[in-house]
Structure formats: structure tokens, C-alpha cells
Amino acid sequence: MDINKMKKSTKAVYSEPCKLTGAHVKPIYQTSTFVFDDVNQGAKRFAGEEEGYIYTRLGNPTITDFEKKIALLENGEDAVAFASGMAAVSAAIFAFIKKGDHIVAQNSLYGCTHAFLSEMVTKFGIDVDFVDAKDISNIENAVKENTKIIYIESPSNPAMALTDIKRAAKIAKENDSRLIVDNTFMTPYWQRPLELGADLVLHSATKYIGGHGDVIAGILVGNKEDMSLIRETTQKDIGGILSPFDSWLLLRGLKTLGIRMEKHESNAKKLAEFLEKHPKVDKVYYPGLKSHPQYELAKKQAEGFGAMIAFEVKGGIDAGKTVMNNVKLIKLAVSLGTVDSLIQHPASMTHSPVDREDRLKGGITDGLIRFSVGIEEPEDIINDLDNALNKIKI
Ligand SMILES: Cc1ncc(COP(=O)(O)O)c(C=O)c1O
Numbered sequence: 001m002d003i004n005k006m007k008k009s010t011k012a013v014y015s016e017p018c019k020l021t022g023a024h025v026k027p028i029y030q031t032s033t034f035v036f037d038d039v040n041q042g043a044k045r046f047a048g049e050e051e052g053y054i055y056t057r058l059g060n061p062t063i064t065d066f067e068k069k070i071a072l073l074e075n076g077e078d079a080v081a082f083a084s085g086m087a088a089v090s091a092a093i094f095a096f097i098k099k100g101d102h103i104v105a106q107n108s109l110y111g112c113t114h115a116f117l118s119e120m121v122t123k124f125g126i127d128v129d130f131v132d133a134k135d136i137s138n139i140e141n142a143v144k145e146n147t148k149i150i151y152i153e154s155p156s157n158p159a160m161a162l163t164d165i166k167r168a169a170k171i172a173k174e175n176d177s178r179l180i181v182d183n184t185f186m187t188p189y190w191q192r193p194l195e196l197g198a199d200l201v202l203h204s205a206t207k208y209i210g211g212h213g214d215v216i217a218g219i220l221v222g223n224k225e226d227m228s229l230i231r232e233t234t235q236k237d238i239g240g241i242l243s244p245f246d247s248w249l250l251l252r253g254l255k256t257l258g259i260r261m262e263k264h265e266s267n268a269k270k271l272a273e274f275l276e277k278h279p280k281v282d283k284v285y286y287p288g289l290k291s292h293p294q295y296e297l298a299k300k301q302a303e304g305f306g307a308m309i310a311f312e313v314k315g316g317i318d319a320g321k322t323v324m325n326n327v328k329l330i331k332l333a334v335s336l337g338t339v340d341s342l343i344q345h346p347a348s349m350t351h352s353p354v355d356r357e358d359r360l361k362g363g364i365t366d367g368l369i370r371f372s373v374g375i376e377e378p379e380d381i382i383n384d385l386d387n388a389l390n391k392i393k394i
Contacts, residue, residue: 003072008189009258011072015065015251028248029061057241058231066247067219069254070209073188074201076221080230081247085184085204087240088218089113090120092180092200093149095226095234099125101148106133106163108156108362110204111351113182117151118358130358133163134294136171143175153182154193155298157336158310158346158370159363160285162294165301169197178226184208184337189261190304200226207337211253211260215246260339260375264307267381268373274382275311280319280389285310307373308336310346316367319392320345323369326388329380336372341381343371 003014018026034053036042044050053059067079082088093116097103105117107130117128131138133152143150150172154163165181172179180200181193187208193201203209205217220230235241242250265288272286284291287298288305298305313319323343324332330341334350344350347366351359373381 008073012069012189012257013255015069015255026062026065028244030244031060032056056244057239058236060244060247062244062247062251063242066242066250069251070188070203070205070219071221073254073257074183074194074221075188075192076194076201077224078227079219079221080227080235081205081242082218082220082235083240083242083246084216085110085202085206085218086112086116087238088202088204088220089182090116091230091234091238091240092202092220093117093121093151094238095230096178097121097124097126097148100146101126102144102146103128103149103151104139104142104147105130105151106153106156106161106362107131107358108133108159108161108364109151109153110157110182110184111346111353113151113153114351114358114362115353118355130361132161132361133168134161136164136167139163139168140171143171143177147175147177149177150179151182152179153185154191154301155185155287155306155308156362157185158308158350158368160287160292160308160310161363162287162297162301164297165193165196165198169193169199172199173197185306185308186302186304187257187261187306189257190265190306191302194221196301199223205250206335208257208261208264209254209337210250211256211337211339212249213335213338213340215249215253217242217246217250261304261307263375264337264373265304267375267378268305268307268309270378271371271373271381271385272309274385275309278386278389280313280315280392280394281311282314283312309371309373311369311371312365312367313369313389313392315392315394317347319394320367320369322392323385323388326391327384328387329376329384330371330374330388336370338372339375341372341374341376343369346370
């Protein structure tokens with residue numbers, strides 16, 4: 001049997017029993033260190049002459065199982081896990097840049113990623129240009145001889161802007177730089193950027209990968225060489241590793257990735273259509289709607305549209321607050337990709353670290369509402385949102 005040849009849901013469900021005891025679900029290797037038989041063995045492990053674990057910051061069997069599972073799902077050679085999505089973002093970027101280098105990034109990104117690139121990275125003598133990547137020629141024109149990284153989210157958080165991943169990957173290849181794609185919104189179930197030519201994929205595993213809102217985690221996927229470099233540098237020496245227990249929770253969450261993503265998406269389609277017709281709603285941004293300007297690109301590069309929706313209501317920010325303050329089933333909370341529906345206000349919450357002018361350039365208006373559609377029954381979500389929308393007085 002070759003699990004690599006199986007369908008994506010089977011890959012997500014599949015796990016091997018414990019080789020030692022036959023336990024159906026493997027135990028958690030909740031240990032910080034590993035005992036050597038003798039000094040010779042310890043020395044060989046440190047020298048890389050013998051396989052085996054040394055110390056959990058350098059590797060741990062439960063963490064390895066999670067990394068292997070994500071590599072399998074993303075169709076990558078290897079993966080490296082981190083304590084948060086932001087630990088994965090920073091480890092990926094710091095591993096491949098040095099003073100004097102240049103980064104091209106999309107102008108519509110998760111707030112902390114934007115802040116990291118514009119405020120932290122630039123402190124080390126690295127230039128970052130933010131471009132509207134919906135138009136691929138903007139990436140093409142921004143790339144310079146010293147560009148080492150092209151960084152995108154597709155779809156972006158929360159503006160739901162897409163980048164043509166294949167074309168961005170081609171630009172990166174021609175320029176001897178790396179394309180990094182944050183695939184958090186789609187998961188490997190709907191989109192596999194490595195198959196489209198990207199060099200690295202990253203996730204806030206806090207979201208759909210875990211799926212239940214009980215873990216903060218991040219993961220990077222790529223070729224063996226890049227992953228080894230990250231293990232030996234930014235993972236080992238900065239040290240933002242994932243814990244064995246959280247790896248185990250993520251492995252458990254992943255088993256239902258397929259059915260969760262299918263239900264999330266079928267609900268999201270219904271919700272987006274409901275919102276588009278609602279008299280109190282001004283604009284809806286969801287790549288699965290024919291009215292989305294990049295609907296054709298979404299169909300071309302992904303197998304589904306996901307379950308993240310952004311929308312604006314008539315009456316601007318005050319009307320938006322009325323909606324968010326009046327939902328009952330849907331929870332007012334940041335984060336996304338949990339089995340239950342979450343709503344939030346990017347301008348004052350997730351994207352508050354971004355300068356207002358930069359935020360507006362990325363399409364994140366003051367009145368934009370982000371909605372992570374859960375797997376409750378769609379009628380219940382629609383009723384809750386309808387009640388809240390009808391509280392708007394215009
Ligand atoms: C698209 C995206 N990337 C990265 C992150 C950062 O992940 P974490 O919160 O796990 O550090 C987030 C968090 O919301 C996100 O939405």
C-alpha cells in the first residue's frame with residue numbers, strides 16, 4: 001500500500017499504529033530529552049552519523065508525525081512545525097534573507113505578517129515592497145536583482161484577494177528567489193501551492209488544520225534542502241517549536257479535515273449567496289461567487305473556494321458594529337477555521353497593527369467584516385446573521 005497514491009481525505013485520516021505496543025492511536029512523546037546508550041551514541045547523533053532523537057527542540061516523534069502528515073497532504077518533501085503561525089512566518093523569512101536583500105510582498109496580508117515585514121524585517125537592512133498582487137505584473141515590476149523572497153497569501157486575509165500562484169512561482173524561479181505562499185485559508189484539501197510551483201507553503205495550523213480552536217501552531221512545507229536549513233537555523237536557534245501535545249491535537253484534528261472542509265465550504269456558499277442578496281449588505285467578497293473578480297482564477301488554481309467571507313454592510317462601520325454586537329450563535333472572536341462560526345472586525349482587531357493607509361491599499365476598509373463560516377447547520381447561521389443584519393437602521 002502506498003499512502004502517497006491515495007485520495008486527500010484518506011491521507012488525512014490515515015495513521016499508523018504504535019510499532020511498540022500496537023496502540024491504535026500513538027502515545028504522545030511528552031518528553032524534553034532522549035537518553036543515549038553511551039557517549040559514543042550521543043556524539044554520533046550530534047554529528048548526524050546516526051539517526052535518532054536528541055532533544056525535543058531538535059525533534060520529537062509526535063512532532064515528526066505531524067510534520068510528515070502535513071508534508072503528505074501538501075505533496076511536499078518535508079515539513080517543519082512551529083509554536084504558532086507567526087513563528088513559521090518569521091522562521092521562513094529569516095532563514096532566507098540577509099542584509100541588503102529585498103522582499104516583494106502582497107499588500108493585503110494578515111496584520112501581524114504585514115507588521116513583521118514592514119517593521120521588524122526592515123530593521124535588519126532588508127527592503128520590503130508591498131504590491132497589489134491581484135495584478136501579477138505588479139510583482140514582475142517590483143522584483144529586483146536582490147529580491148530573495150516573494151511572499152503572498154491566496155486568498156488574502158481578509159480581503160479575499162487572489163494571486164496567480166503559477167505565475168508568481170515562474171517570476172520567482174526566473175529571478176532565483178523563493179515564492180512563499182501562506183495557504184492558511186485554503187488548507188491542502190483545497191489548494192496545494194507546491195504543485196503550482198511555489199517553493200514554500202506555510203500555515204497558521206491554529207486554524208483549519210487543528211479545526212477546533214484549541215491549539216496555536218504553525219507549519220512550513222517545502223523541499224528537503226530548505227526544510228533542513230530551517231531546522232538547523234531558525235528553528236533550532238530561535239527555538240519556536242511546537243509542543244508534542246499540540247502536535248498530537250493537530251494530528252487528531254486532521255483526521256476530519258476532509259469532511260470539515262466540505263461542510264465549511266458548502267455552508268460558506270449558502271452564506272455568501274444569502275449575504276449577496278440581503279438588502280442591508282453592500283459588498284460580499286468570496287471567491288466562490290461568480291461576482292468575485294477572480295472567480296475564474298480561483299477555479300483554476302484550487303479545488304474549492306474555502307469558507308472565509310468578507311463583507312461590508314450599508315451604513316459603514318457603525319452598522320457593521322451593530323451586526324457584530326447582535327450575533328448570538330456566531331461568536332465575536334478573532335481566529336478562524338474553527339468548527340463554529342466566528343465573526344470579527346479586521347480594522348480594529350486582526351489588522352490593527354497595520355497602518356491605516358497601508359490597510360486601505362490592501363482593500364481592508366474601515367467597515368469590512370470578516371466571517372469564518374463554521375459547520376453548524378446553514379439555516380441556523382443564516383437566521384442568526386439575518387437577525388443581526390435586521391438590527392441595522394437605515
Ligand atoms: C493567514 C494567516 N497567516 C498567519 C497567521 C498567524 O498565525 P498564528 O496566529 O497561529 O500565529 C494568521 C493568524 O490569524 C493568519 O490568519
